[in-house]
Amino acid sequence: MTLLDGITARLLPTDRLAVNVLERQGDSPGGIPVLLVHGNVSSALFWQELMLRLPANYRVIAVDLRGFGETDPAPVDATRGLGDFSDDLAATREALGLASVHLVGWSMGGGVVMQYALEHPARSITLQAPVPPYGFGGTAGPEGRRLTDDDAGCGGGGVNPDFVARLRAGDRSAEAPTSPLNVYRSAYVHAGFSSPLEGVWVDSMLSTRTGDDHYPGDSVPSDNWPGFAAGKRGIANAMAPGYFNVGALAGLAEKPPVLWIRGDADAIVSDASFFDVNQLGKAGIIPGWPGEDVAPPQPMVTQTRALLEEYAAAGGSSREVVLPNCGHSPHLEYPAEFLAELTAHIEAAEGAH
Template sequence: MVLLDGIASRRIDTSRLAVNVLERAGDPPGGTPVVFIHGNLSSSLFWQEAMLALPAGYRVLAPDLRGFGDTDPLPVDATRGLRDFSDDLAATLEALGLDAAHLVGWSMGGGVAMQYALDHPVLSLTLQAPVSPYGFGGTGGPEGRRLSEDDAGCGAGGVNPDFVARLAAGDRSEEAATSPLAVYRAAYVHAGFRSVHEEIWLESMLSSRTGPDHYPGDSAATDAWPGFAAGGRGIANAMAPGYFNTSGLVELARKPDILWIRGDSDAIVSDASAFDINYLGQLGAVPGWPGEQTAPAQPMLAQTRAVLDKYRANGGRSREVVLANCGHSPHLEYPEQFLAALTEHIGGV
């Protein structure tokens, strides 16, 4: 594990599992807690620059989710949605003696943060390029209607097996489009972006556990196009709409302020996502697409916006910040703009 100067790591025993947590050196134990939650195929290492950049006075933390980094690789029960992760986070904050925190969730981590907020009090939510409140794939329209009872086209069956094999083998090359480094450059950040810490981000990706209990999970057969549906194990299935839905945020009695920050060139979370099987079918990249009526592309951004519109209509406060020429990782690509939006949102120490 490569840590930047000013970041420390320790494993914490909780009531559920041992969790690896990054902390910023010198933060006051009683400082207002800010907890960064990483996404799929990453770890807490991705947050180090953002952690160091926050003003003094906060207590800044970033845990590794189960199956990533140095946290225990317990299996992921996909039928619980992202609750395995959010329950682990609750146990971690309890072990640290923290009642509530500002949560900053990226991609899948945004889904973890939303699920946590449904179950526990939070000071605020920052959702960076978050998974739709209706999950990943298998829904249509801004209202997030579920397209099939078995979530056809969702989950582990849509993951490229060569990418998984390269991930498991610790491939550090860029010899193929399915090499983890090539995927990072093509999907995590905008075209041409380079970081001096790219090797750390690659190490973070390669810490992901693979297999049916982790990434991508298992897969189920279906008679519907494209021939696979969400299984019951592993990470890719945990975001299938039959298991994951956080649109209930709009009904919370106490609504934390929400910042939604994203890039306008995100290849992963988009209304035209390169990782949505239905959108790929529409493009002809997956043969046999049955058409718009049966398998429309998921309007991920429209779904998040519709939920946040209703959130405001029900008395909550939210704000959307869109960064130009930015991919899936605003905190890496435009750290100054990300920091400015975050610090304004969490409102001082």
């Protein structure tokens, strides 16, 4: 691990597995608790700059999810959706001695946070470029209508095998479009963004454990285009719509306030995501696309907005912030703007707590 000055790491025993947590030196155990949850192909290392910038009266903790960073590499049961991660998060909170926390989830971590909120209280929720609430790929319409019974085109079979091989090999080069460094530059951040800590972020990506039980997971054949469907193991399958659906959020009796913050140039989560197999088919990159009626691209942003509008109509509070010329990582790309939005959100929730 590459830790910045002021950040420490420890392996925390829980009743499920040993979880690696990053903490900020000098934080008071009684500070306002903020739990940061990273996304897919990353780790807690990505949060370090934000951790150091948050107010001194916060207790800031970033966790490595299972199969990432230094946390135990326990297998992921995809048929539980993001439930393995959510249960691990609850066990981590309990081991830290915290009754409730402010949750910040990025990308897949946003899905983990939403799943967690269905089962546990939270002081507030911040969703940064979150996975859509009805799974990643394979759904249509703002309501998240599932396209096929087997989630064709979703899960581990849709992940580029050369990218996985380069993760496994620890490739830090820029020699191929599928190298982790180039995927970071082309998908995690907006064009032209640079950071002196780029090597740390690549180290974080390379901490991803690969294989059928981890990333990307297994795959099964399908009679539906494009010929594969979600398996039952591993991380990419855990976000398939047949396994992951947090549409019940709008029905929560106690609704924590939600901040949704995203970039308008996000290549991963958008209504025209090039990480969606159906979008690739529509663009002619994958041959044989059966058309909009059968395999429409997923309206990812529209689905999240529709759910949060329903959440607000049912008595909750939600706010959408869109940062211009920003990719998938607002906290890296526009740290001052992200910090201001996050702290205002947390302070408002604390005032109402």
